[in-house]
Amino acid sequence: MKRYTQLVIAVALVCFLSACSEPPKGPDSKAAPTSDLSFFSGARLIPGDGSPPIEEATFIMEHGKFKEIGGKGEVKPPKGSTRIELDGRTITPVFINLHGHVGINTGANTSPKNYKRDSIISDLNRYAYYGVEAVAVLGTDVGDLAFQIRDEQRQGKVGGALLFTAGRGITAKGGWPTSILPGIPIEVSTEAEARKVVRDNVDKKVDFIKIWVDDNMGRVPKLKPEIYRAVIDEAKKNNVRVVAHVFYLADAKDLVKSGVAGLVHSIRDREVDNELISAMKEKNVFYTPTLTAHEAKFVYADKPHWLGEQIMREVYPAGLSAYLADPVVMNRFKRNPDLPALRQQYETAEKNLVKMSAAGVKIGLGTDSGSADTYPGYFELRELELMAAAGMKPADVIKAATSASADVLGLKDMGTLAVGKDADFIVFSGNPLDKMINVKDIANIYMKGADLDRRTILDKITNEVPKITATDRQKDAQAQIDEAREKADAKLEHFGKFPLGASANVRSMPVPTPKYSKSDIKPGPPDRISVSMQASPVKASAAELRDFYSKALPRYRWAPAGNCWERKHPSSSKTETLCVEANANVAVIQITEK
Numbered sequence: 001m002k003r004y005t006q007l008v009i010a011v012a013l014v015c016f017l018s019a020c021s022e023p024p025k026g027p028d029s030k031a032a033p034t035s036d037l038s039f040f041s042g043a044r045l046i047p048g049d050g051s052p053p054i055e056e057a058t059f060i061m062e063h064g065k066f067k068e069i070g071g072k073g074e075v076k077p078p079k080g081s082t083r084i085e086l087d088g089r090t091i092t093p094v095f096i097n098l099h100g101h102v103g104i105n106t107g108a109n110t111s112p113k114n115y116k117r118d119s120i121i122s123d124l125n126r127y128a129y130y131g132v133e134a135v136a137v138l139g140t141d142v143g144d145l146a147f148q149i150r151d152e153q154r155q156g157k158v159g160g161a162l163l164f165t166a167g168r169g170i171t172a173k174g175g176w177p178t179s180i181l182p183g184i185p186i187e188v189s190t191e192a193e194a195r196k197v198v199r200d201n202v203d204k205k206v207d208f209i210k211i212w213v214d215d216n217m218g219r220v221p222k223l224k225p226e227i228y229r230a231v232i233d234e235a236k237k238n239n240v241r242v243v244a245h246v247f248y249l250a251d252a253k254d255l256v257k258s259g260v261a262g263l264v265h266s267i268r269d270r271e272v273d274n275e276l277i278s279a280m281k282e283k284n285v286f287y288t289p290t291l292t293a294h295e296a297k298f299v300y301a302d303k304p305h306w307l308g309e310q311i312m313r314e315v316y317p318a319g320l321s322a323y324l325a326d327p328v329v330m331n332r333f334k335r336n337p338d339l340p341a342l343r344q345q346y347e348t349a350e351k352n353l354v355k356m357s358a359a360g361v362k363i364g365l366g367t368d369s370g371s372a373d374t375y376p377g378y379f380e381l382r383e384l385e386l387m388a389a390a391g392m393k394p395a396d397v398i399k400a401a402t403s404a405s406a407d408v409l410g411l412k413d414m415g416t417l418a419v420g421k422d423a424d425f426i427v428f429s430g431n432p433l434d435k436m437i438n439v440k441d442i443a444n445i446y447m448k449g450a451d452l453d454r455r456t457i458l459d460k461i462t463n464e465v466p467k468i469t470a471t472d473r474q475k476d477a478q479a480q481i482d483e484a485r486e487k488a489d490a491k492l493e494h495f496g497k498f499p500l501g502a503s504a505n506v507r508s509m510p511v512p513t514p515k516y517s518k519s520d521i522k523p524g525p526p527d528r529i530s531v532s533m534q535a536s537p538v539k540a541s542a543a544e545l546r547d548f549y550s551k552a553l554p555r556y557r558w559a560p561a562g563n564c565w566e567r568k569h570p571s572s573s574k575t576e577t578l579c580v581e582a583n584a585n586v587a588v589i590q591i592t593e594k
Contacts, residue, residue, distance in 0.1 A: 037062050038449060039077035042087035044431060045069070048402035048416040050395055053090075053433065061423040064448030069419055089443060090431045092398055093415055094133040094424045096405035097380055099243075099264045099288045099366030101140045102163070104181070107320055108464035110372040112183050117145055122461050123376045124149075124160025126315055129457045130377030131426040131445050134162040134409060137370075138243060138264060139169025139210030140184050147204055159457075164409055166243070167201045169210035170194060170231055172221040176214045176245075180372065185212060188223075191230035198234040207409075209235045210264075212245040213255065217338065225254055232259045252276055262286040262408065264366055266294060266349035277359045286408050288366025289353045291346070291386040292379045298342045300324055300373065301333035311440045312378045315458065319465035324373075328468050328476045335479060350390035357392045357400075364408055365401040381439050388436035398432060423449040482537060489515065495555075496547035498538065503556070504529050506591055508570055511578070512552040514540065529589040536585070545582040549589075553578070569593070 038061045045057035056072035060081065068075045077083055102123035103115040127135050137146060146165040152158040171178060171185040178185055188194045198209055211231055215222040228244070232255075235242045241261035246252045248269045255263065256279045263280075266289045280287065306312065307321040323329060333339070357363050369379040380401070387397045406415025413422040424447050430438030445452045492499035498514035505511070506527045513519050516536035522528045533540045540548075550560075558565035564579040575594040580587055 036064075036449075037078055037081040038084060039075075039081040040084045040086055041072075041077075042085050042089070043427070044090040045417055046090060046092045046395075046398055046433065047418065048093040048398060049418075050399045050403075057091075059417075061449040064423055064450070065413075066417065066419050066421055066423055069417065086427060088429075090428045090433075090438070091417065091425045092428070092432065093402035093406075093417055094426055094445065094447070095131050095365060095380055095384075095401045096409060096411065096415065097127065097132050097135040097161075097367060097369070098262070098286070098364040098405050098408055099138050099290055099368055100127070100135040100376060101368065101370030102135070102137050102146070102376070103370075104140055104184075105370050105372065105374070106464040107316065107375075108466040110180070112142065112181055115140075115142055115145070117149070118462065120145060120149060120163075121158065121160055122463075123370055124158075124163060125457050125461050126375075126377040127161035127380070128159065128377075128445075128452070129315055129454055129461070130311075130381055131442055132161055132377055132380045133424060133445075133447065134164065134406075134411060134414070135376075136164040136166070136208065136409065138166045138208065139212070139245075140181065140371075141165045141167050142184055144204075164207040166208040166210040167204055167206045168197075169212060169245075170197055170223070171212040172223045172227070175221050175223060176212050176216045179216075179220065188227060191227055194227045194230045195234040198231055198238065198240070202235075202238040202240055206240060208261075209240055209242045210245070211242060211260075213251045214245055214247045214265075217247075217341070222251075225258075228255065229258045249273070249276065253279065256280055256283060256285050259283075260285065262288065262364070264288045265290050265368070267352050268294065268345035268348050271348060272352045272355055274359075277356060277361055280356070280361045281359070284362060286362040286364045286404070287353075287356055288364045289349060289387065289390075290366050290368045290383075291349060291353070291390065292383045293368035293371065293374055294342070294346050294349050295386065296373045298333060298336070298339055298346070301330055301336075301339060303330055306382065309440065311381070311442070312375075315377060315461060315463075316375055317463050317465050320463070323466045323468065326468050328472050331476055331479065335483070350386075353387065354391040357396055362404055362408075363387075363392070363396070363400040364405040384432070384439050385436045394433045394436055397436060422447075485537065495552040496550075497540070497544045498548050500552060504531075504589075509567070509576060509591070510556050511589060511591075512549070512556055514538075514545075514548055525592060527591040529591075531587040531589065533585040540585050542582040542584055545587045546580065549580045549582075549587070 041058045043057055045054040054071055058075035059069040060067040060075060060078060103120035104110055106114045149158055150163045150165060153162055168186050171187055173187045173189045186197050188197060201209055211223060211228050213223050213228060232242045243262040243264045244255045244260045245265050246263050249267050252263055252267050253276050262285060303325050307325050367379045367383045368374060369376045384397050384401060388394055403415040414424050417425055426442055427444040428438055429441040429443050432438045489499050501513045501515035501517055503510035504513055504519040504521055511529060513531050516538055517531050517533045520530040553565050557567045558578055564577050566575055566577050569576050576591055578591050580589050
């Protein structure tokens with residue numbers, strides 16, 4: 001096997017990430033002291049660029065960088081070096097996440113109110129503990145905190161995963177995700193407003209501009225093409241790239257045509273076509289599938305097996321797993337009327353990932369972790385599992401999480417295990433190329449040649465555990481009662497929205513009423529029937545009540561007569577006229593005899 005060597009000369013470098021040659025290190029990511037000269041042997045080395053692994057690799061680290069790399073016996077231990085044996089283990093570059101969020105999910109809830117310095121740094125340490133050593137936070141960084149922490153990291157004052165930020169993202173007025181994260185997205189309705197937001201973000205020195213182009217399955221306004229094109233144009237003038245949250249294939253095509261740098265969610269409305277794939281390859285647009293984010297919309301309805309995994313509980317308390325596995329939470333997800341659609345969308349996302357990866361589209365690691373029901377660090381490992389399970393080649397999955405993502409962030413010294421690069425790598429007990437679940441068996445993490453003390457990282461992480469209250473259980477019990485009722489009612493004949501209830505009889509003439517309603521009959525003339533659904537578990541609008549009677553009365557021999565109905569009295573054969581005055585939850589029926 002070819003042997004790689006390089007003479008390392010100590011020079012003063014100004015690197016992409018730091019003004020000094022030391023790794024960004026602080027109180028949250030202490031590293032065990034290591035000799036400046038170390039010799040490693042025995043590990044399977046996965047370079048991260050898609051090339052074949054080196055079995056029983058030997059390599060030298062000096063001053064935090066790879067000096068020599070070779071196969072078994074090809075690199076000799078230098079005199080005075082520290083020797084480290086990794087027999088039977090596998091190493092990859094550290095992972096890099098192109099789509100995450102920090103500071104808003106405490107475990108107990110997801111809210112802009114949680115966004116504080118401590119919660120941000122806790123999330124950065126969660127990422128670092130799981131080997132995710134850089135993260136791009138896309139659109140949810142409010143104020144100056146993220147920028148301050150980013151600068152402190154570059155000065156070596158704060159540890160955790162290296163933070164890249166898009167500041168606050170841009171969406172339409174009332175657009176996604178303002179309903180769940182009020183006050184975080186910047187809402188715009190004109191091109192001028194959009195351009196100003198871009199310039200304001202550029203002044204803060206954002207790493208990306210984030211836009212949301214999604215109507216949440218038709219429920220909210222979507223950013224218009226002329227506005228997102230203005231965003232892309234203004235960003236291009238200021239040498240900043242734009243990344244887009246997408247859902248629809250048509251939007252993805254136009255965004256790529258308009259000059260977006262990355263699509264940071266899966267396309268889920270339909271399968272991608274060659275037109276999009278060719279355009280993305282031509283313009284080098286990257287794609288992060290965020291399968292975990294899409295899975296998290298439905299998976300808790302199924303009590304996922306991984307809630308009991310030890311590696312999750314190393315950072316996230318057992319109480320969180322217990323909460324997510326509680327029947328109250330499971331039932332909440334099961335009751336989501338969108339559940340079948342969400343499962344179908346996930347299947348589409350899987351197909352699109354495999355198709356795009358096989359065609360050569362640049363795939364990066366992205367998870368959307370740190371948002372609702374998604375957990376930084378652990379979810380990146382889960383994402384790699386899901387990418388492989390979808391059908392992506394294991395070597396391509398590792399490449400996506402390492403060199404491809406490093407390239408997007410401009411991390412020239414990270415992403416691959418190669419001579420001259422920083423010695424940033426993860427040691428696994430098993431081989432991820434055999435089974436991707438092996439990424440969850442982390443033995444060690446090295447940053448610039450230093451073995452991270454992961455225990456000290458844990459000491460700096462704070463967690464809140466959500467609790468199921470008595471009120472939650474009461475609501476769930478009532479919801480189950482309602483579900484049983486709805487299931488039983490579904491078998492009954494319906495007239496409009498409602499099944500048929502007991503008849504109200506007026507002078508031997510039956511008058512239909514909706515099930516669960518209460519009737520009050522006042523003999524006349526004219527006869528009056530008040531039908532109330534105020535106490536019913538099913539509420540009714542005026543239009544729904546009118547619809548019920550228009551469909552149910554003919555069953556009882558009442559024939560339409562203008563705005564009312566008529567029939568012959570069974571005894572006198574006189575014509576009876578029935579009129580309905582409907583309001584919300586109440587109908588008043590008046591019967592007169594001609």
